[in-house]
Amino acid sequence: MKTVIIGGVAAGMSAATRLRRLDETRDITVYERGAYVSFANCGLPYHVGGVITERSSLLLQTPESLAARFALDVRVRHDVVAIDTAARTVTVRDIDAGTESVETYDDLVIATGAAAAPGPSAGAVPTHTLRSVDDVDRVLEVLADAGPQPRVVVAGAGFIGLEAVENLVARGARATLVTRGRQVLSPLDAEMAAPLLPFLREHGVDVRLGATIVGAEPGRVLLDDGGTVDAVLVVEASGVRPDRGLAEAAGLEVGPTGGIAVDARHRTSSPHVWAVGDGVEKRDHVGGEPALVTMAGLANRHGRAVADDIAGLEPSAARPALGTAVLGLFGATVAFVGWSERRLVADGRAHRVIHTHPASHATYYPGAQSMAMKLLVDPASDLILGAQIVGGDGVDKRIDVIAVAMAAGLTASALSQLELAYAPQYGSAKDPVNMIGYVAQNLAEGTTDAVQWHELPAALGAGAALVDVRTPAEFAAGAIPGAVNLPLDELRERHGEIPDGAVIVHCQVGQRGHTAARLLTQLGYVVRNLDGGYRTWLAGREATAPTLDEGVHA
């Protein structure tokens, strides 16, 4: 029996090594178009930045080491140019020799991954992606040839784009980030991404929102807004798309997302042909529909599952993909899972939104860092639809906890019941995840009612009174236009000062507002608490209305 695997990085190599562990007698051949297999693709930007100092650290395995340990026949710089599913053959081009040969297979695994989406060409300025070791070599060559503090442009403000920016800055470059979007990190909602903009600028990054590279002259790129940016290098990070050409030419079915269509066992439309990794459609956890989720963890896991299937083990069906992701950015951490509010709105799905601003650990213990959390909840089922967290320490932990809760089908209210490890250096007796669960429970049970930052103008326009229950000092340092200040601890005495009609209360982050809302509700008021408090309102304002500076008195 002979298995051919096309692509020798995450998914392909996981399939190959697992298959060998299951079947010692099978011929296993891996064809990889590039010069390296099994390299650390998620580490590439950090070698540019000098964080990973040794280039060799990126090369986890070689054809030789894989032959010795797993008896794999690994051919680098071998490009599979055609598949004949009827004859069960592949046509392989030896790139260096310039020759082609036809090889048979009993089982075929396509793990060609994704390729950089065609960005706007930068023409006269060297332009590279950060997808391979070769890419990194070329980027470092350009930087080595440039003078000190070379000017570089990164096109695209997603995960790879922001990792590229951070590492180019670490390498001494002056970076300009160009993105078509109105924000960085489009998987985040606007008010969650907004604080990252001044943060990037503090770190010396020139951010150009709503801009696209349309051309280049030697030493500078041209933007569609008429601007130009001096640059010795463009790093293209506008996104990736499934590398499906080979599969498509072989007549394999392609799904609605443009990824190779597979079933839960990663079988393509053709017998004896599996496909796996970034080139393949996954099923989305929230919506159930096909989706492109290009994560290394899924690629590894599904590659391994394909090997089980080929070897005749009971195949484990791929679980729907959550798309859990995390990004380090100049010491901050950004993470998300599931769907954003934007996506839920676009899809017309009912949802409940919760913003909190907890500390990474007990505030009485030094070093606690503030984070912004957002939870999206299905109001009918109370199931978790998504989460976003921006902060520092402990962000990765909380997104993982929520991802497990989502995968296990726990409700948002059940987050309050999770028994998470507590000591004051690590968390709080009521962990941030517990607390957001309590808010969810209060909303689900009707104990409290919330208004979102973007709903505030309409609510105030309809005549609601806005009561800021923070201290006078907090109020003086910046307040929402139209708010009256009635500190929480005086509210029992002074609530008579609130005008008749609907009331919106708010504090800094939402917690004192909740206590105020409960008090006023019991006193007969119709009250809503501004979700996430002043801090979320401020982030929302930054996200949407850059000209509203007069709105905040200082």
Next chain:
Amino acid sequence: MKTVIIGGVAAGMSAATRLRRLDETRDITVYERGAYVSFANCGLPYHVGGVITERSSLLLQTPESLAARFALDVRVRHDVVAIDTAARTVTVRDIDAGTESVETYDDLVIATGAAAAPGPSAGAVPTHTLRSVDDVDRVLEVLADAGPQPRVVVAGAGFIGLEAVENLVARGARATLVTRGRQVLSPLDAEMAAPLLPFLREHGVDVRLGATIVGAEPGRVLLDDGGTVDAVLVVEASGVRPDRGLAEAAGLEVGPTGGIAVDARHRTSSPHVWAVGDGVEKRDHVGGEPALVTMAGLANRHGRAVADDIAGLEPSAARPALGTAVLGLFGATVAFVGWSERRLVADGRAHRVIHTHPASHATYYPGAQSMAMKLLVDPASDLILGAQIVGGDGVDKRIDVIAVAMAAGLTASALSQLELAYAPQYGSAKDPVNMIGYVAQNLAEGTTDAVQWHELPAALGAGAALVDVRTPAEFAAGAIPGAVNLPLDELRERHGEIPDGAVIVHCQVGQRGHTAARLLTQLGYVVRNLDGGYRTWLAGREATAPTLDEGVHA
């Protein structure tokens, strides 16, 4: 309506504030025997160590702040000395005034917590616990009066004992840790705790295992093994027991563990009387039986639930307790959840054991730290029974992920499918939790068979061959007696050198051993892989056989 709450720290104060948010009209009185309410009890050791510099940081609320915000009547230094459940009254002693009064209640909440178990009296040496702000004041007074580098003894090597040791050392003391046990941290299994012993000694701590304080003379304590230890101070941390005297005297039912018996809604055996917090029995997640689990998170959560019940909300039944816990120790992190192997063995429960030694994040990214993980699995259901992790970065994250999986009823194999956030600073494409899930799955499916470190002598005695598949350099640096070295990458060529009969393979941590076991199994051998590899074997040897030094050749 009048609610009386006895005890004003975690559980009692959570009940009081939640109840006020739900019911503005109710009289709520809190009696606290000590001088402070709502203080940061988990932070007390860190004020001793000077990590939390301001004593005021420990005092989260005062009677005045609670009156202003929540209209609570909080009486500190008021000791409830009797409850009359028939008359619905409590007898309260005003400690400072020396007077007693009888107060009525409609609903009563007992949150008296736990008290230090009676340790062996140290007599002539000042002895304090670390349970209250007063305790901390007294400890700091003793240390202030002592000379530089005072000698101190900590009795008890549980969480509080180890936190006390760390902080006394931070304060400049020379600490001796005295414990009856054969190891520190008895919730851990022996081989998981063993590496902490040299680690503590490296940090200057004198550890006396298997010893008990039996008396004292001025300036030194006497141990039952005939030893003496110079000491100006003894910190008593031998454990706590439910402070149930008041409840017992009132005729309330006490459970088999010695905690106040309550139902899932925390109702005691008497109507209108709830009990909550460290003084109360919980239901154990793994065994389902009553258990004492003294965790701040549970106390807070259950206090809140009691308020819901009193206020007439749909009460949420307390979930069984996992006992998730974490400890920081001289920069290391120790965490566990559920049951240990020792407890499973004692209970006669079938279980499967898995040890791994993963890195905190991708090893190609600098700064990865090694951790030791142990997972206990029910072989029939594949459910997770417990986990233990010892390491540095990322230990708290992994125990939380496993705790959520346990609470949600995920199987051990399902850990492999969790979609955890990955970037190379934060984890691995196959996270340590995923990896231990894969091992569980391989064992559950019979893809691999394991032998535990403590089963090795019997297996070798029965004639099994022991094959060390590490490199010759690793073998030369230390090997298991009787092992022959056949490096994994030469095993296909050289397996003929293995003698007939059963084979046990091992590597450093278990992963190469797994590959070797799969290879040899397919070549017809009957093979088991030494679980956790050389590293777990070494830890087990340290745990059990301190005289076997000749067993390791260097």
